[in-house]
Amino acid sequence: MSISKIDQAHIWHPLTQHKTSSAPIPIVRAKGALLYAEDGKEYIDGIASWYTAMYGHCHPYIIEQVTAQMQTLDQIVFTGFTHQPATTLAQKVLSILPDNQQKIFFNDNGSTAVEAGIKMALQYHHNKGEKRNTLIAFEDGFHGDTFGAMSVSGLSVYNGPFEDYFLNVQRIPTPKVDNLKKVLHTLQTIIDTHSCAGFVYEPLVQGAAGMQMHDATGLEAILHLCKANDIVTIADEVMTGFGKTGKHFASLHLTTYPDIMCLSKALTAGLVPMSLTTCTQKIYDAFLDDTVSKGFFHAHTYSANPMACAAAIAGIDLLISEDIQHQIKHIKERHTAFAKAIKTHPKVLNARVQGVIFAFELNTKMERYGSLRNQLYTHFMDRGVALRPLGNTIYVLPPYVITDAQLDSIYKAIEDALEVF
């Protein structure tokens, strides 16, 4: 029976239950940067399936490694047991992370990676005998859908009904070239008037906010001020991690490294869900004690699932390969040339590039989930290009394996959109 014939009525799709959204498109196969629909249509995956399938869909090397793993060891309890895929992954990921990261904690998804990071920050102070009850976060950040992650997120469209139940959070604007003094002043005031445990931030690019980019120098100054006050800095690299900003991690564009990092999405190369919360020795040591209650009592059932670890190991092998590193540079160059070409078009605002991320605002007012935005989405889908505009922000974050011809098709669909909307 075809998917189209199977009753969709019992599926609650995320983000699409409002009545104006179009029906989901049945996809039967995916390969490289292409998605194949049941009706024979092909779509170029211009956002790498929410920044996960960065090495392309159904990559033979990843499938081979995970298949071998699942025939040997599928799943065990990660409390009291350990296994090679977890230890190999820990070594591999530490070899590409900022060198202050020393310990790897396993979670299931981006939200829970952030949740664990927040709990680590709060308990770090608790274990040291201090009650610090406030978190600092950027305006318009997005960190996931669990309660801690929602609390530090600033996009109220997602969080409205829950705001009364949130953790204490104070917000600062992202640093731009012209506002740094003001931002630092605001931060200092928050530090002076609150008991701040941690600062949670998306480094350099805020994904869900519409690929909003900020200044590395400014972020560096913010991290400095936090560190001077023993505020635990938590970099949410769920979106930016694994090469998207041109370096393995956005935090590597800075010289001040975070205390805690949250990784997911491309971590497992688009194959299965998993995430990591990594931290420094200093954070870990605050939990290492003779007293049981100082331990971190947070564990997910599928922690360090061997198949997910195998996918992540294979993904890192690909990330550091010459081929993929070349592609990352190449996509950045192509985005930069395209941004330059359309920048003076009256419909184009704030064209920007960071690594393989390209974004701009269409100079047409659109609600985030409004009908004009949905028409824009359909415009791309009709042309075989899967992009998901965030309101009037059009962004491209393609798999590293995208071909020049596929990139051309995306750019052409964007140029067409400039004439229509």
Ligand SMILES: *Cc1c(COP(=O)(O)O)cnc(C)c1O
């Ligand atoms: C997607 C995302 C999350 C949440 O990850 P999930 O796996 O969807 O829970 C958290 N932070 C950032 C920056 C993200 O882009």
